[in-house]
Amino acid sequence: MANILLTQKCIRSCPYCFARKHMHDAPPEDILKWEDLIYIVDFFQAGGDNSISLLGGEPFLHPEIVDYILYIISRGMHVTVFTSGVVSEKIFAQAVDRLADVDPGMLSFVVNLNNPKDTPFSENETIGRFMATFARFTCLSINVYKLKFDYSFAVAAINKYGLQRHIRLGLAHPIPGKKNMCIKPDQMSLMATELIDYLPTLEAFNIRVGFDCGVPMCAFTDDQLGKLFRHTGGMMSFRCGSAIDIGPDMEVWSCFPMSGYNKKSLFEFKNRQELCEYFDSFIDTVRTETGGMYQKCDYCDNRLRHLCSGGCLSHALNNFVNEAHIRNENVYPSK
Numbered sequence: 436m437a438n439i440l441l442t443q444k445c446i447r448s449c450p451y452c453f454a455r456k457h458m459h460d461a462p463p464e465d466i467l468k469w470e471d472l473i474y475i476v477d478f479f480q481a482g483g484d485n486s487i488s489l490l491g492g493e494p495f496l497h498p499e500i501v502d503y504i505l506y507i508i509s510r511g512m513h514v515t516v517f518t519s520g521v522v523s524e525k526i527f528a529q530a531v532d533r534l535a536d537v538d539p540g541m542l543s544f545v546v547n548l549n550n551p552k553d554t555p556f557s558e559n560e561t562i563g564r565f566m567a568t569f570a571r572f573t574c575l576s577i578n579v580y581k582l583k584f585d586y587s588f589a590v591a592a593i594n595k596y597g598l599q600r601h602i603r604l605g606l607a608h609p610i611p612g613k614k615n616m617c618i619k620p621d622q623m624s625l626m627a628t629e630l631i632d633y634l635p636t637l638e639a640f641n642i643r644v645g646f647d648c649g650v651p652m653c654a655f656t657d658d659q660l661g662k663l664f665r666h667t668g669g670m671m672s673f674r675c676g677s678a679i680d681i682g683p684d685m686e687v688w689s690c691f692p693m694s695g696y697n698k699k700s701l702f703e704f705k706n707r708q709e710l711c712e713y714f715d716s717f718i719d720t721v722r723t724e725t726g727g728m729y730q731k732c733d734y735c736d737n738r739l740r741h742l743c744s745g746g747c748l749s750h751a752l753n754n755f756v757n758e759a760h761i762r763n764e765n766v767y768p769s770k
């Protein structure tokens with residue numbers, strides 16, 4: 436599934452953001468154009484995809500996002516919009532007017548929620564308005580970026596606004612060479628224990644978590660894996676699957692932490708298959724140089740059996756940023 440960045444601008448500055456460099460470097464006029472949206476939809480639909488994700492920055496900063504959503508749906512593709520929920524009055528009014536009757540089977544909002552205690556009051560009001568209005572389309576995404584993470588704000592929001600009873604749980608990943616907040620490799624087990632301890636509370640409210648990419652399997656003991664298995668019905672993943680991110684300028688890269696590595700233009704690829712093969716092979720060469728976030732990943736049976744990918748590559752790549760270029764060139768940032 437393609438992730439299209441409608442704009443790289445964002446109005447928040449989350450401490451864990453691994454896309455921050457993109458946001459700060461992006462010129463204000465840097466928004467995806469109609470002709471490029473149509474090209475992307477043609478490109479991926481011809482390749483067999485039936486869904487597209489819109490993200491940013493903050494995708495609702497794009498003045499034509501409502502038209503873009505409706506256009507993609509009219510092409511028979513499902514749209515997932517990843518948003519902060521901070522939406523201007525004008526765009527919000529358009530969204531209410533034109534999206535309220537859309538089939539929820541064709542449109543999902545994933546609201547990336549931060550703890551309201553760390554969020555300005557005016558933002559909390561706007562986010563609450565969005566969640567209340569679009570509850571039937573909306574599930575929450577939270578980014579765990581520190582130990583002693585307080586999950587209760589997500590439970591409170593789901594209950595208050597009647598959101599879907601599922602939380603997409605991501606670990607904040609490091610930006611190689613930068614300093615964003617994230618769970619360090621030696622903190623993973625503690626993070627895992629804190630999460631497992633919170634599962635009964637989630638289950639009491641019939642809320643389930645699902646992992647985003649890059650969670651290391653060995654952070655959990657076998658007993659904890661059993662609890663997770665029961666909680667998720669076996670739908671837990673410890674994989675790193677290269678997403679395909681496309682910027683407003685039609686640059687393409689494999690996923691955000693890898694955005695400083697080996698960027699291409701979408702126009703360089705004939706079709707979706709060629710694009711995916713290119714980035715899969717790129718990731719393979721990086722994984723050959725470094726198996727994962729721990730040295731033990733290189734010979735880990737879980738990795739060899741494809742049960743775990745070795746955590747997010749960004750941890751390993753972070754270690755190489757300042758060294759002499761003695762490895763496969765793909766492990767060093769290209770700019």
Ligand code: SF4
Pocket residue numbers: 608648649650674675676677678689690691692693746747748749
């Ligand atoms: S490197 Fe893998 S785990 Fe990390 S963000 Fe990219 S796809 Fe996810």
Ligand code: SF4
Pocket residue numbers: 651652653654727728729731732733735736737738743744745746
């Ligand atoms: S591959 Fe690495 S991160 Fe995954 S379980 Fe093995 S040692 Fe842990």
